[in-house]
Amino acid sequence: MASQSRHISERIDRQAADVYGYTSDPAHLPAWAPGLGDSVEHEDGRWYVRTPAGRAGFAFAERNDFGVLDHDVTLPSGEVVHIPMRVIPDGDACEVVFTLRRLPGMSDDDLTRDAGLVQADLARLKHILEAGG
Template structure:
């Protein structure tokens, strides 16, 4: 298939904490700066969205799905251009711990190098989430 706009990569990491603990922490947008460095150093609540003024991309808005019992952490990131990117994320049971799975979707027009860079950034964010939850 040549349609690069439909390519996805599922990145997961095991975290030695319960699903409830991981979900409670990761679903709180105020915690994003501690582990999702691509979204900036601070998040501020504005209505039902969270805004990062100082992200590497400029001002972005993040809107999570409502809290739920299924471990769904999907969120939309609205970029400075006005484009909105949907990010599917799940927290699932993995033995006594959890697995966090983030689906990186290749956006139309994204080069191979940029797609790899996006996936690497998400993998680094997941590693930081693991570090924060297991070692802090």
Template sequence: MRTSRHLSTYIDRPVKDVYSYASDPANLPAWAPGLCSSIEQVGGDWVAESPMGKIVVKFAEGNEYGVLDHDVTLPSGETFYNPMRVIADGEGCEVVFTLRRRPEVTDDDFARDLNAVQADLRALKKVIEDL
């Protein structure tokens, strides 16, 4: 059985604003430095520089439900599906990221991944609330 952890942060901005910003791959380096330091469109794909090398990031098609699910394809060709949502909460919203643990991931590596995602969510909150 796989383990999943749902990580979230409240952002004091309307869900539409947060979704619009976070769904634009060009903004990833500003709020997800744990994933990538730069990103550019290459032949229709979003290719990013990451600690793992060049990766390809593909978000779900634009939608009215706040779905920010995205695939990350590593240089090896292995693709990871990352569920993510922006959910309205009063005047603001909650951003929820589901981190799935693969069977071969150690406790230390999973803890490191959890910390990296939390840091990225905190960065997203700061960037958007400061806009």
């Protein structure tokens, strides 16, 4: 059975390359995505985020010219969650699209809460980048 997804987006008035460059650097995660983790560590070539549930691994797709920011989060349990994300050029601006998938056992309320958290993260990203970050 296919999982349910929600596509959450935010238009950012910056060049797509600038948005991709900032967003693809895991060191910036705590600034724009504190819901994922409040700090990051780079150890032995891998990135980790400190989450309320413990230390989680984090890896973006390899740098690319297509704005693909897909990433895998390895939860403290060892479960890997794949998250599709894109920066889509639109003239002198762009749109960032995050695909939120319903995980097994996730309630409607949990999905709605997570969608709100992602929207807040994308709004924070917009604010940072439009302010010159």
